[in-house]
Amino acid sequence: MYIKLDIQPVVCISCGVCVDSCPTDVIALSDSNGGVFVAHVEDCQGCFLCVMDCPVDAIFLKQVRVPSEEIGAQWRTIDVKPSQTVTT
Amino acid sequence: MTAAENPYADTIVTESDILVVGGGISALFAACKAKELGRDVVLVDKARPGRSGCTAVASGVFHFYKRSDDQEAVVQGLTSPVTNQELFKRTMYETEEAAMFMDAIGVEFIKERGEIVRVGGPRLSFGHSAMMAQGGPQMALALRAETLRRGVRVVEIVMITGLLTSDGDLPTSGSVTGAVGFNTRTGQCHVFRAKAVIIATGPFGIPFNRYDKSFNTRLMPIDSGGEGLNAMYECGTVMSKLEIGYRTPGPPEFCNAPGLEMFTAIGGNSVWMNRLGERFLSEGFRKEEFGRSSIMTAILRENFGGRGPAGINISHLSPEQHRLFEQVIPIIMLNYKSAGYDMTKDTVPYSVGAPIGKGVNGAGARIDENGATNIPGLYAAGNCTDGAYVCLGQALDSCAIIGWWAARGAAAYAGDRAKALPAIDWTQVARFQARHAAPLKVKGGLTFEQVRDKLTALQISLTPTYNDKNIAASLANLQQITEEDLPRLQADSARELARIASLKPAVPIIELVLAVMGHRTESRGNLIRDDYPYTDNEKWLIHTLVQRDGKRFRLWDEEIPPAWRLLNPPTDRPLHPIFRK
Numbered sequence: 001m002y003i004k005l006d007i008q009p010v011v012c013i014s015c016g017v018c019v020d021s022c023p024t025d026v027i028a029l030s031d032s033n034g035g036v037f038v039a040h041v042e043d044c045q046g047c048f049l050c051v052m053d054c055p056v057d058a059i060f061l062k063q064v065r066v067p068s069e070e071i072g073a074q075w076r077t078i079d080v081k082p083s084q085t086v087t088t
Numbered sequence: 089m090t091a092a093e094n095p096y097a098d099t100i101v102t103e104s105d106i107l108v109v110g111g112g113i114s115a116l117f118a119a120c121k122a123k124e125l126g127r128d129v130v131l132v133d134k135a136r137p138g139r140s141g142c143t144a145v146a147s148g149v150f151h152f153y154k155r156s157d158d159q160e161a162v163v164q165g166l167t168s169p170v171t172n173q174e175l176f177k178r179t180m181y182e183t184e185e186a187a188m189f190m191d192a193i194g195v196e197f198i199k200e201r202g203e204i205v206r207v208g209g210p211r212l213s214f215g216h217s218a219m220m221a222q223g224g225p226q227m228a229l230a231l232r233a234e235t236l237r238r239g240v241r242v243v244e245i246v247m248i249t250g251l252l253t254s255d256g257d258l259p260t261s262g263s264v265t266g267a268v269g270f271n272t273r274t275g276q277c278h279v280f281r282a283k284a285v286i287i288a289t290g291p292f293g294i295p296f297n298r299y300d301k302s303f304n305t306r307l308m309p310i311d312s313g314g315e316g317l318n319a320m321y322e323c324g325t326v327m328s329k330l331e332i333g334y335r336t337p338g339p340p341e342f343c344n345a346p347g348l349e350m351f352t353a354i355g356g357n358s359v360w361m362n363r364l365g366e367r368f369l370s371e372g373f374r375k376e377e378f379g380r381s382s383i384m385t386a387i388l389r390e391n392f393g394g395r396g397p398a399g400i401n402i403s404h405l406s407p408e409q410h411r412l413f414e415q416v417i418p419i420i421m422l423n424y425k426s427a428g429y430d431m432t433k434d435t436v437p438y439s440v441g442a443p444i445g446k447g448v449n450g451a452g453a454r455i456d457e458n459g460a461t462n463i464p465g466l467y468a469a470g471n472c473t474d475g476a477y478v479c480l481g482q483a484l485d486s487c488a489i490i491g492w493w494a495a496r497g498a499a500a501y502a503g504d505r506a507k508a509l510p511a512i513d514w515t516q517v518a519r520f521q522a523r524h525a526a527p528l529k530v531k532g533g534l535t536f537e538q539v540r541d542k543l544t545a546l547q548i549s550l551t552p553t554y555n556d557k558n559i560a561a562s563l564a565n566l567q568q569i570t571e572e573d574l575p576r577l578q579a580d581s582a583r584e585l586a587r588i589a590s591l592k593p594a595v596p597i598i599e600l601v602l603a604v605m606g607h608r609t610e611s612r613g614n615l616i617r618d619d620y621p622y623t624d625n626e627k628w629l630i631h632t633l634v635q636r637d638g639k640r641f642r643l644w645d646e647e648i649p650p651a652w653r654l655l656n657p658p659t660d661r662p663l664h665p666i667f668r669k
Contacts, residue, residue: 001427023135023144024296025272025583040583043296045343047145048422052225063342063427 003044004062011058012036018050018059026050099277099517102243103509104130105502106495107267107280109248109316110288111137112144113484114470116231117186117491118286118459118498123238125499131240132280134247134272134315134586138232141290141312142471143484148220148227148416149349150190150197151485152183152206157214165211168480169629169657170332170648175457176478177654182489187218190488193234196221198415207353217349223418246271246278249589250520251285251319251466256513259324259636263464265510267319268520270589275582277521281509283502284465286494287453289316291471292597294543295590296536317472318593320453321600325461326635328454328474330604331615337384337440339423346438347417348380349483354409355402360386361435362395380481381613384440385665388552388616391440392666399435407432440552450475450482451601454633459494465501465510469494477631477652480613526575527588533578536587542569543594553666555619559606566599603643604632611664621667625658 005026007018014035018027027050028039038044044061051059104127108119111133119131133140153162162180167173187204191197197204198219206215220227236242248269254262266281292314321327338346351359360369360383369386387398402410410432414421421431429436453461453468455476461468470487479486527533546562574592579585610624611617630645 020136021139023140025135025586043587045297046423046426047343048419048426049139049144049225051422052418061422061426063423065427 002064003041003046004060004064005038005041005044006060006062007036007038008058008060009035011056013056013058015055017053017055021049021053023047023049099279099521101279101281101512102130102132102241103281104128104241105282106130106284106286106498107132107282108240108286108288109133109267110141110290110470110472111135111139111232112141112288112290112470112487113146113228113231114290114487114491114494115286115288116143116228116235117488118288118469118495119235119240120231120238121492121495122286122499123240125495127499127502129240130243130280130282131235132243132246132248132267132269132278134245134590136232136244137235137242138228143231143487144225144228145343145419146224146227146484147347147350147420148223148418149353149484150183150187150218150220150488151216151349151483152187152218153180153216154184155181157216161212161214162216163654166479167655169625169653169655170477170631171479172477172652173654174652175476179457179478179489182492183485186485186488186492190227190230194230195227196230198412215353217353219350219412219416221415223416225418243278243280245273247586247589248280248289248315248319249524251323252279252281252513252516253323254465254510254513256516258322260463263510264323264466266512268517270521270524270585271582272586273582275525275585279512279517281512283507283509284467284498286459286467286469286498287316287320287472288469288491288494289314289472291450291452292317292594294540294547294594296540296587297544313590313592313594314472314597315590315593316468317452317597320461320463320466320468320472321596321636323463323466324636325463325466325468326454326633327452327600328631328633329451329477330601330634331608331632332451332480332613337380337387337438339420339436339438342420342423346380347413347420348383350413350417351400351402352383354412355400355405359400359402360438361399361401362390363397364395366395368395368398382665384614387438387440388666391552397437397439400438401435402431403433403435450486455490455494456497457493458497458500459490460497460501467494467498467501524585524589527577527579527585530576530578533576534573536577536579536584536591539569539573539577540591542573543591543598546598553616553618554605555617556606557619559602563599563602563606566595566602570595570599600634600641603641604634607632607643611667616664616666618667621664622661623664624661626661629657 024043026040026044106122106127106129108115108131122129198221204218207217208215246269248267250268251264252266253260254265264285269278290312295313390396390398450471452472455473459467469491475482577588609620610628612623634641634643
């Protein structure tokens with residue numbers, strides 16, 4: 001799993017709320033044009049606070065699953081019913 | 089303050105009756121209460137209060153108890169033979185006051201006919217879990233707003249790196265007189281001078297986990313390496329309950345609260361599934377037995393039996409119930425959605441996090457019911473404390489009311505405005521500043537990532553169970569990291585300094601936890617030792633404590649005060665549930 005964090009420049013109004021929201025200082029305001037950009041994606045913990053606080057829904061956070069880590073794939077084929085076998 | 093009094097012209101000095109350190113629910117409750125009691129309060133946080141630590145990403149579930157509730161059942165269900173049952177019984181109704189306070193300041197609870205709805209949560213047969221209509225993020229912002237409205241002076245993005253003492257010593261024979269820190273963006277040094285200090289910095293973990301690897305360690309807190317815990321330990325605070333906590337079940341890879349209370353309260357028991365598609369925990373376990381520890385045990389049993397990994401399936405619930413999850417635990421639902429899971433169809437992974445760190449069970453400074461530590465002037469609240477041992481884990485409710493306790497204790501200690509502020513020992517300030525700035529002078533050293541990855545590997549090596557061998561190996565590894573790696577950490581910016589200042593304190597705290605776990609030759613709760621698989625109520629119904637002693641620490645056991653016990657303690661020696669056939 002890795003994190004992909006994008007700020008849509010067309011939608012972003014550069015209000016800086018996300019800069020204040022981020023606990024790990026991932027998002028920064030540009031000194032040159034005052035725009036907001038992802039400066040340190042390596043420190044993103046996927047907390048979604050920037051996504052939730054953005055007033056114009058300009059931020060997209062995706063957690064990309066690596067195929068070798070697809071631990072849930074086997075569940076997809078199982079028909080789930082609440083009364084299935086109890087093992088514990 | 090004149091230049092003569094402050095030899096460091098570039099250091100900002102802030103004075104107050106009470107300094108609160110932290111930005112989560114404990115810190116904000118403490119700051120609000122201390123202000124209400126008429127004290128001048130400064131709150132300092134390494135990020136922004138309401139957006140740092142655990143609280144903002146917590147599940148929007150708040151347990152509280154009314155006077156009409158069955159008090160005996162609550163004590164029976166939520167305390168243990170090692171906890172302070174008497175104090176729990178005496179203070180449990182403060183949780184209702186806390187819920188009413190939050191309701192009054194704008195935390196949005198789900199209500200029916202004007203009353204806060206409480207649903208069934210773990211370990212009790214009746215509803216005691218209030219649900220927040222917009223989860224932890226809205227709650228945290230409402231608390232932040234109230235803190236500012238009350239006139240608490242808030243200093244943001246300043247990380248505390250040490251506590252000042254009246255004798256200038258660490259550990260101290262005197263009292264705590266303030267704190268030293270720096271701005272994590274600019275490097276600006278800060279000194280806080282206060283009559284009393286409340287540390288409410290939450291639990292510890294290995295901070296800034298890798299965003300590109302599956303280490304199953306990225307649980308909350310997301311930005312805390314335990315600097316508050318370590319600052320207290322350094323100055324001689326007695327540390328308690330380290331053997332109990334520090335492992336919790338949760339969705340792998342995600343930083344948020346596990347959402348367990350919601351899943352079990354709304355989904356009932358039949359939400360758990362193993363790799364084979366078999367339900368577990370659905371029958372044979374009563375809903376009221378669903379503590380985090382029992383869920384963790386059940387998940388590990390599936391893994392041990394070759395039936396792991398475990399997952400949660402809520403596909404059988406109604407669309408209205410799914411919407412309720414999105415309201416109350418928004419971040420966990422966003423996490424699953426962003427990873428491509430459809431909770432209306434899919435079983436989603438849910439596992440037990442790697443041990444040593446990243447827990448939300450309280451452990452740390454031993455405090456009393458005034459939040460007081462053994463050091464005069466030093467108070468503590470929330471998940472960096474043992475929570476006065478009122479219960480084993482500390483969720484939002486206990487963190488909140490213990491914040492109030494610490495505020496009352498600190499306000500009484502600080503006294504009125506006429507009491508003089510303690511003097512600053514500038515030699516000690518200089519020592520702290522030199523220490524946290526040291527990585528700027530290192531050339532050709534180690535990066536933050538190199539040392540963090542070593543600690544993460546150590547963490548993984550302790551999975552799934554502890555024993556003398558892996559504890560001893562980890563302690564030796566930690567000693568090598570302490571002696572050889574930490575002094576070689578290098579930084580070229582305030583940002584790197586902040587990451588390193590978050591990482592370094594995790595090392596001595598992990599060492600303490602392992603020392604305590606190694607000392608207790610039994611398995612109990614989250615302490616699961618394959619070489620001592622029995623819960624030993626004959627020998628281990630006692631507390632294990634540690635305190636810094638010179639450059640090392642001393643470790644000892646203490647009897648549990650008889651006055652704490654309302655229920656007869658067990659005397660048997662059962663096999664830990666994880667090892668039962």
